[in-house]
Amino acid sequence: CTHYLFIVVVAVNSTLLTINAGDYIFYTDWAWTSFTVFSISQTLMLAVGATYYLTFTGVPGTATYYALIMTVYTWIAKGAWFALGYPYDFIVTPIWLPSAMLLDLAYWATKKNKHSLILSGGVLVGMSLPLFNMVNLITVADPLETAFKYPRPTLPPYMTPIEPQVGKFYNSPVALGAGAGAVLSCTFTALGCKLNT
Numbered sequence: 001c002t003h004y005l006f007i008v009v010v011a012v013n014s015t016l017l018t019i020n021a022g023d024y025i026f027y028t029d030w031a032w033t034s035f036t037v038f039s040i041s042q043t044l045m046l047a048v049g050a051t052y053y054l055t056f057t058g059v060p061g062t063a064t065y066y067a068l069i070m071t072v073y074t075w076i077a078k079g080a081w082f083a084l085g086y087p088y089d090f091i092v093t094p095i096w097l098p099s100a101m102l103l104d105l106a107y108w109a110t111k112k113n114k115h116s117l118i119l120s121g122g123v124l125v126g127m128s129l130p131l132f133n134m135v136n137l138i139t140v141a142d143p144l145e146t147a148f149k150y151p152r153p154t155l156p157p158y159m160t161p162i163e164p165q166v167g168k169f170y171n172s173p174v175a176l177g178a179g180a181g182a183v184l185s186c187t188f189t190a191l192g193c194k195l196n197t
Helices: 002-018 021-026 028-057 062-083 097-109 114-139 143-149 173-194
Strands: none
Touching: 028 062, 028 097, 028 114, 028 173, 062 097, 097 114, 114 173
């Protein structure tokens, strides 16, 4: 019972930590940098929770189920935001499911080898999530238009948009997110495995 309760708690917290993942459309000049940071934070929550759930049950497919839980929770929360007047395309949710499927595939293809899950699965999740998440950035409304239409006066000073040319990561946010994610996600999946021992 405690294990299942933990899974629910992790899933809920994953959703809470990633609920603002679409916020990069409000940062305008820093959209690409924000996108990279948010992609890595989502990779963390997906990899830890899904790996824990996967190794706890030992059944390939549970990582995808965990990602589905995260997605549904996020739809509910962002649906509430939509009711409060946010634009519809703001509800686009990060695409966790394909990355979780790759995690399941790595576990299943290596006959439930935890080390392969950590190395192969971790790299696959870290590299794929920024790629899938880019779909969100492509499909949302024009960031400038949205930023002016829905201003965020409460942004902390360090996230306040400034001149675009200082955005270091403008050139390739997906490559940066995927590169950092591929390295970090192995640690994230290892943590997920460790939680079961």
